[in-house]
Amino acid sequence: MTRWIDIAALEDIPLRGARTLRTPEGCVAVFRTHDNRVFALDDRCPHKGGPLSDGIVHGHAVTCPLHAWVFDLETGRTQGADEGVVATYPAQVMAGRVLIDVDRLAGKRVA
């Protein structure tokens, strides 16, 4: 099932930027793109563990601040030559609030 919980106002996340969500299993990065969509991904680059939330957000992608791996925010997959994937979680904007699917967040971690 899907259980959306309200984590913040959209305005709390900078446009073309990110904030983090702390969970017991590690941080999730919540991105806000140029078109005011939001995406939630594990805040940990599979390469060397860089905090993706500190990367530059461009289009629907983010560049890791440590070694410039680029991830597609929709799929969590790398673009270009590097190979890797980070977990993604359903997130959406409703009435100016950012909602995230808390069951998927929990479920993915268990699985």
Next chain:
Amino acid sequence: MTQRLVIIGAGMASGRLIEHLRDTAPDAWHITLFNAEPRGNYNRLMLSPVLSGEKTYAEIVTHDDAFYAAHGIDCRFGESVTRIDRAAKVVHGAGGPVPYDRLVIATGSAPFILPVPGKDLPGVVTYRDLEDTNAMIAASRPGARAVVIGGGLLGLEAAAGMAARGADVTVIHLMGHLMERQLDPAASYLLQKDLERRGIRVHCRGATKAILGTDQVEAVLLEDGTVYGADLVCMAVGIRPEVRLANDAQLEVGRGIVVDAQLTTSDPAIFALGECVEFDSQLFGLVAPLYDQAKVLAGVLNGRVAAFAPVQTATKLKVTGCDLFSAGDFAEAPGREEIVFRDPARGIYKRLVIADDRLIGAVMYGDTADGNWFFQQIREGADISARRETLIFGPAFEGGVQSDPLAAVAALPPEAEICGCNGVCKGQIVRAIGEGATDLGLVRARTKASASCGTCTGLVEQVLAATLGDAFSRPAAQPMCRCTSLTHDEVRRLIKANALKSMPAVMQELGWNSSCGCATCRPALNFYLLADWPLDYRDDGQSRFVNERLHANIQKDGSFSVVPRMWGGVTNAAELRAIADAADKYDVPMVKVTGGQRIDLLGVRKEDLPAIWADLNAAGLVSGHAYSKGLRTVKTCVGSEFCRFGTQDSTGLGIRLEQRLWGSWTPHKVKLAVSGCPRNCAEATCKDVGIICVDSGYQIGVGGAAGMDLKETERLAAVATEDEAIALSVAFIQLYRENARYLDRPYKWLKKVGLDWVKDRVLDPEIRAGLIERFDLSQSVCQKDPWAERATPEAARRFHPLATLMQEAAE
């Protein structure tokens, strides 16, 4: 035996002649080259991009001093020839006579000056050479009023160039529509609309009556009574062959110097070449036939059989954003038919003129991609009756291949002309590629294709791509990133020239192909905009790399380092106590002294940053910018204050420099050092700017490096006082800020522009004053402590997680 060849005039045709002689008979001639302009051959066609700011003069020089020296050419630049003595075979110039065996007159053309009152007033210029161009650049400051008399090719390029620099421009044209010799009224209308959209006023059917003003031009008065105020008037009403020398020497002169097909004048030892020539009652103004003449003349001089035969030429306007093309004969006449295509919404107009089932003329505006293909049809003169219905849709329709430029180029026959200026056809390029010319530069060197006006560069690249397939890699001038085909240098120049003051403006006007850029172009654009428009542009933190966005250096584990500023490397007990307290309070795992004489607190958690900054701020410490593409540190030795060898107060000078420069953003990081004597304890000779104090003053070196590359500084100047040392350092850094490409350290930038170029600017008192003024203006905005700005609770929130999800919440 070597013969003496004297050439009068260093224009485009004579430059080409010299190259042909060098290639075919390098030792046959000893050449003396006169030029009334104080410089050698440059690409005059490219003056318009220089005027508009899209290119610099250095980029359009075709032959430099090294070339003349290498080929033993005696240069008599800045010297007018006063007389030709045909009987004695001697040319007389201000610097003395020169005997010749053969003489080439290549004096080009002179602008036509309207015989109206006021034509000699200061502020009235023509558009012919670099001096004219520089006069227009100087006069085109924003808000200045310029009037261009003449709406032909040259006049409109002048108008667009000055408008691009911010001048308020009016074009006065005698005829009913602009460029009436190259365009029909419909295409001319679209052109006029495009120009008016750029703020250029167009007055057609305007006859100039007088230029008004007392000791400087003030206005232009037309026959119909209209008056346009003007700080500068550019007369571009036409040119006439420059024939005065030939007249004085009693050579046969009509409208131009009369020559036969071997370019020989009425004196068999004297030849004429270029725009000053009249052949078969024709004059020549476009570059392609002049290059043909140069080639023929080189052959004739070397004793080969060669004859000049004029060919048809096509015209393009070099104004960024105005695409027009015309070729052949497109006047209306009995027996002629036309095919017209219009797309008003996109501003596209195409017209083909047909006579006797043959294409004889073409005019295109807005979409000129098929221009060369139509030109080819005109020259082939083939019967087009069978494909008349689809002819106007061009080669894409014809071959069944749709809108793939590569396929269109691949479909061209070998004899299709690619480079109009140099008359290079596809077959020659393909042959050169087969012989190993596998990139644009080599093709250019081998065939000259795209080496003049440059508009066919894309076509040549497509021929390369179509011929080489995957083996073709793009040329050395790399685009900035995958969002654009423009290079860093082009983007920088267009940001200035078109006054683009925001990131959306840059991306829209320069045709970015991504919605909001990428991680490569955004930080570069953010810097360029910040450096060029400090008062208009607002810094975009989201376009900065994390270190500059958070004002701390990210470490491998995602923690950060904190480095407070220590002016000139000097600290005291109170500051050290505050640093020690902060290290304790925030559990800093490592405290280390840096190479730039600062103290680094390593391993600070992101969410602790605002608090540790606030604590350090309270002790009077500010950000050391150890993370920025900006001023990092000024390293010093103790100097005359304590050291028994110190010659000056190097510590004091370092502190003054740091206080002046901190907070400024630069293309890459900038590090300085000041040593109190030549023992150089501050290691100043490997810094971006390094000052060595000596008894007589200060030696200023620039462009050192001790990172990826190791390089000693080069001497910019030696000065007597601290104030001068600071002024030169500031001016150098501002010049670097205004001109270097993002992520080039000063030494890399210097390698591209040359130390002399930098000296010419930084050591010129007037230019230096301007640089310093612009630097200080920028500092009035930039010199703020980023730590203090981010210590507010509102700003500090951004460093913390949005929320913490506990296990319960997830269940």
